Amino acid sequence: MREYDHKAIEKKWQDEWTKHQIYKTPKTDRPKQYILDMFPYPSGSGLHVGHVEGYTATDIYSRFKRMQGYAVLHPMGWDAFGLPAENYAIKTGTPPQTSTDAAIVNFRKQIQALGLSYDWDREVGAHNPDYYRWTQWFFLFLFKNGLAEKRMARVNWCPKDQTVLANEQTVSEDGVKGVCVRCGTPVEQKELSQWFFKITEFADDLVKDLDTVDWPESTKINQRNWIGRKEGVVVPHVVSGTDLTLHTFSAYPAWLFADTFIVIAPEHPLVPALVQGTEAESAVMSFVAAAQKKTTEERGDSKEKLGIFTGRYAEDPFRKGEKMPIWIANFALMDFGTGVIRCSSHDARDYEFAQKYEIPLRHVVGDGSFVDAHDNAGVLIDSGPFTGRTISPELIVEMIDWMVSHGIAERKVTYRLRDWLISRQRYWGAPIPVVYDPSGVPHPVPEEHLPWMLPTDVEYQPKGSAPLGTSQELIERTERIFGPGWKPEIDTMDTFVCSSWYFFRFADAKNSNAFASPEAIAAWVPVDLYVGGAEHTVLHLMYARFFTKALKRFGYVSFDEPFLKLRHQGTILAEDGTKMSKSKGNVINPDDVVELYGADTVRMYEMFMGPLEAMKPWNTKGIIGPRRFLERVWRLTDKVGDGALGAAEAVFNQTIKKVGDDIQTFGLNTAISQLMICLNAFEELPVVPRAAFETYLKLLAPFAPHLTEELWHELGHTTSIHLESWPTYDDTKLMADTVVIAVQVAGKTRGTVSVSHGASQEQVLAVAERDLKLAQYLPQTPSRVIFVPNKILNLVP
RNA sequence: GCCGGAGUGGCGUAAUGGUAGCCGCGCACGACUCAAAAUCGUGUCCCGCAAGGGGUAAGAGUUCGAGUCUCUUCUCCGGCACCA
Numbered sequence: 001m002r003e004y005d006h007k008a009i010e011k012k013w014q015d016e017w018t019k020h021q022i023y024k025t026p027k028t029d030r031p032k033q034y035i036l037d038m039f040p041y042p043s044g045s046g047l048h049v050g051h052v053e054g055y056t057a058t059d060i061y062s063r064f065k066r067m068q069g070y071a072v073l074h075p076m077g078w079d080a081f082g083l084p085a086e087n088y089a090i091k092t093g094t095p096p097q098t099s100t101d102a103a104i105v106n107f108r109k110q111i112q113a114l115g116l117s118y119d120w121d122r123e124v125g126a127h128n129p130d131y132y133r134w135t136q137w138f139f140l141f142l143f144k145n146g147l148a149e150k151r152m153a154r155v156n157w158c159p160k161d162q163t164v165l166a167n168e169q170t171v172s173e174d175g176v177k178g179v180c181v182r183c184g185t186p187v188e189q190k191e192l193s194q195w196f197f198k199i200t201e202f203a204d205d206l207v208k209d210l211d212t213v214d215w216p217e218s219t220k221i222n223q224r225n226w227i228g229r230k231e232g233v234v235v236p237h238v239v240s241g242t243d244l245t246l247h248t249f250s251a252y253p254a255w256l257f258a259d260t261f262i263v264i265a266p267e268h269p270l271v272p273a274l275v276q277g278t279e280a281e282s283a284v285m286s287f288v289a290a291a292q293k294k295t296t297e298e299r300g301d302s303k304e305k306l307g308i309f310t311g312r313y314a315e316d317p318f319r320k321g322e323k324m325p326i327w328i329a330n331f332a333l334m335d336f337g338t339g340v341i342r343c344s345s346h347d348a349r350d351y352e353f354a355q356k357y358e359i360p361l362r363h364v365v366g367d368g369s370f371v372d373a374h375d376n377a378g379v380l381i382d383s384g385p386f387t388g389r390t391i392s393p394e395l396i397v398e399m400i401d402w403m404v405s406h407g408i409a410e411r412k413v414t415y416r417l418r419d420w421l422i423s424r425q426r427y428w429g430a431p432i433p434v435v436y437d438p439s440g441v442p443h444p445v446p447e448e449h450l451p452w453m454l455p456t457d458v459e460y461q462p463k464g465s466a467p468l469g470t471s472q473e474l475i476e477r478t479e480r481i482f483g484p485g486w487k488p489e490i491d492t493m494d495t496f497v498c499s500s501w502y503f504f505r506f507a508d509a510k511n512s513n514a515f516a517s518p519e520a521i522a523a524w525v526p527v528d529l530y531v532g533g534a535e536h537t538v539l540h541l542m543y544a545r546f547f548t549k550a551l552k553r554f555g556y557v558s559f560d561e562p563f564l565k566l567r568h569q570g571t572i573l574a575e576d577g578t579k580m581s582k583s584k585g586n587v588i589n590p591d592d593v594v595e596l597y598g599a600d601t602v603r604m605y606e607m608f609m610g611p612l613e614a615m616k617p618w619n620t621k622g623i624i625g626p627r628r629f630l631e632r633v634w635r636l637t638d639k640v641g642d643g644a645l646g647a648a649e650a651v652f653n654q655t656i657k658k659v660g661d662d663i664q665t666f667g668l669n670t671a672i673s674q675l676m677i678c679l680n681a682f683e684e685l686p687v688v689p690r691a692a693f694e695t696y697l698k699l700l701a702p703f704a705p706h707l708t709e710e711l712w713h714e715l716g717h718t719t720s721i722h723l724e725s726w727p728t729y730d731d732t733k734l735m736a737d738t739v740v741i742a743v744q745v746a747g748k749t750r751g752t753v754s755v756s757h758g759a760s761q762e763q764v765l766a767v768a769e770r771d772l773k774l775a776q777y778l779p780q781t782p783s784r785v786i787f788v789p790n791k792i793l794n795l796v797p
Numbered sequence: 798g799c800c801g802g803a804g805u806g807g808c809g810u811a812a813u814g815g816u817a818g819c820c821g822c823g824c825a826c827g828a829c830u831c832a833a834a835a836u837c838g839u840g841u842c843c844c845g846c847a848a849g850g851g852g853u854a855a856g857a858g859u860u861c862g863a864g865u866c867u868c869u870u871c872u873c874c875g876g877c878a879c880c881a
Contacts, residue, residue: 218800221877225799228877228880249880305879330879331881332881347881373881538876610809621823622822624822628821672820676821743816744816744861747861784861795861
């Protein structure tokens with residue numbers, strides 16, 4: 001018999017599919033599905049098995065949806081700007097353009113070898129000028145609408161990579177904080193003028209609209225935590241003997257009567273004025289200087305509370321006539337709230353600080369032992385008009401109303417989310433389309449000069465300023481267009497900017513008049529299904545949502561959220577259960593496995609390993625299972641002929657139902673399991689009816705596109721199986737004629753009986769009573785009988 | 798510390814509150830073979846010859862019936878964390 005030669009078959013059909021363009025995106029004259037993978041960074045080391053997992057899942061889903069009759073958009077592209085290519089250039093002198101293009105060629109080849117059904121006509125690369133001209137357009141769009149601005153900022157600076165990092169990029173992949181995400185070097189603080197996108201303007205919507213999308217709950221929670229929305233009050237305090245006012249923020253207004261002192265962040269702008277001319281001035285200012293020098297890492301590392309008394313007192317609006325000492329404290333963060341905090345005995349951190357520096361405390365709940373304000377529970381004492389009241393959500397509202405009406409406080413919402421710093425002192429990114437006039441004022445580069453080309457005459461070696469500064473061409477271009485004395489912006493954009501809008505581009509990838517036409521956007525976006533790694537739960541998704549909301553605000557799109565349904569693929573671990581890493585040498589290269597077993601086997605194996613979202617270890621021995629399965633399907637052709645399904649009819653119909661249901665809900669492992677069960681049943685038959693086998697091939701087609709296409713053609717078909725319709729099942733034939741029912745006594749299974757499908761309680765009981773083994777357990781006069789048709793009969797004595 | 802998620806055979810895993818362990822890997826035995834591989838068949842949670850009993854991290858609860866629901870505890874994973 002002929003051999004299952006995966007190499008020949010897979011190559012043959014991949015070529016055929018390309019030739020006949022069977023995965024070309026159709027017109028949207030019928031319901032559409034936009035099914036998207038997070039586009040990869042084309043790294044030099046190629047595709048890894050984690051990519052294969054996510055891409056196979058969306059491929060199966062796309063093929064399924066096409067067979068169901070949907071117009072499917074399923075594209076692929078390259079998140080091609082980024083540091084690795086630039087670091088490689090620094091090391092070897094190879095231009096990033098060259099190494100990136102080579103990596104893309106390799107990625108594309110690997111992806112095509114897997115039989116993934118992308119529409120390559122819509123391929124995009126973030127590093128191509130016809131792409132980044134629109135990235136630059138987005139910058140101008142935000143700038144013109146007041147959502148981008150340049151300002152001085154204390155920024156995270158990586159001394160090794162010589163670049164600014166966003167807060168999010170100061171955590172290593174292993175979770176170490178205060179280090180460069182790329183190289184692990186401890187991050188320093190630097191004051192620089194930088195471009196920001198005002199994502200904080202959308203903070204409320206970014207929280208609220210999470211309720212409208214079908215995303216993993218944990219991802220939504222991560223987003224909410226990152227935004228860190230907190231409702232509370234701001235209380236102004238007059239500083240005695242000055243004309244200064246300090247504003248504190250509190251998210252626990254019920255406890256404000258407890259506060260006895262105030263702390264202020266070392267970098268707070270009012271600190272110098274606060275201590276100016278006082279005895280404490282020099283001591284305080286040197287404390288502040290010492291605190292500022294510390295890197296984020298050092299600050300985070302030691303949680304030791306350090307502080308110094310300013311010599312000043314604030315008047316307590318909650319207790320007329322009482323004064324609260326004002327301290328500088330290292331735990332007060334300028335980045336949160338107002339940078340000034342009212343402190344009390346009901347906060348573990350404040351309490352520790354007060355003990356250390358012998359600051360007097362009082363309590364408003366309990367008998368003096370520690371009660372945490374975060375619990376928001378207890379009966380208030382010594383709390384003005386609220387003494388004796390029990391803390392409750394209603395009381396908190398009442399207290400806030402009282403504070404507001406007495407002019408003590410104002411309502412305030414704060415966020416942890418910061419504006420998005422997008423300036424990067426790097427080469428391999430989209431140039432920021434800004435020029436400076438001779439007096440240093442920034443001007444947007446007019447749209448007719450886009451793409452504002454990334455120059456190639458640059459020095460890659462980092463010298464502490466941006467590489468674009470070394471480009472003669474860029475400087476000359478700027479002066480030629482704008483006039484003598486004009487200077488180019490030499491920073492490039494954070495690569496997350498490129499990936500914040502690429503899903504729009506796929507809808508209209510070749511448009512040279514707009515990032516995508518309104519018609520194309522209306523036809524395809526938002527994305528119906530988005531699949532990618534869980535490592536992007538915060539940054540990329542947040543930024544893409546921000547871009548979408550900005551477009552919505554200014555009338556470019558009509559929807560609020562870009563990704564309606566999101567799923568993550570879990571990490572695939574090495575065989576020993578640890579993370580795959582080059583340094584440990586335990587990385588599985590998909591090419592090797594595809595070579596040995598074939599793409600269909602690798603696809604099926606990765607889907608069969610377990611639930612898509614689960615973290616699971618690779619098991620080289622386990623691959624043989626799906627391979628054997630495909631070989632058995634291959635051999636089954638010999639048994640195809642004229643015959644009846646007989647005993648396999650119920651399993652066959654169940655399989656049609658379950659495979660469809662499971663693909664829809666991403667239970668791809670159980671869908672494959674069901675296909676195996678069905679095959680086992682087919683193998684019991686003397687002859688497999690041709691129609692049933694063809695249906696079976698259609699069910700298997702999304703998983704193993706090459707093998708099913710080959711067998712489909714062997715059966716005499718001349719068109720692709722992937723253009724067939726998804727099979728339907730016979731509702732009336734889902735159950736076998738005979739069912740096995742568990743017979744229980746008081747919930748304990750005592751045996752089983754075989755009865756015809758749909759048998760009544762009386763019929764089942766009659767059969768059970770005739771069963772000698774069972775009869776001995778059955779109670780004569782059951783007090784209760786529970787009967788679930790086709791499942792159980794339970795007699796309670 | 799806070800917020801999520803998860804604990805089931807030797808392994809990956811499966812079970813609308815209804816016979817726990819489907820499907821696959823591995824292993825054992827058998828068939829085929831001079832032999833091996835491949836393939837096919839049988840078996841494979843634990844104790845027990847069997848009848849039977851026990852069993853889904855531990856303990857309690859709800860229920861005729863709990864891997865599944867509730868509470869307590871333990872462990873592991875992910876995220877956030879001096880956040881006012």
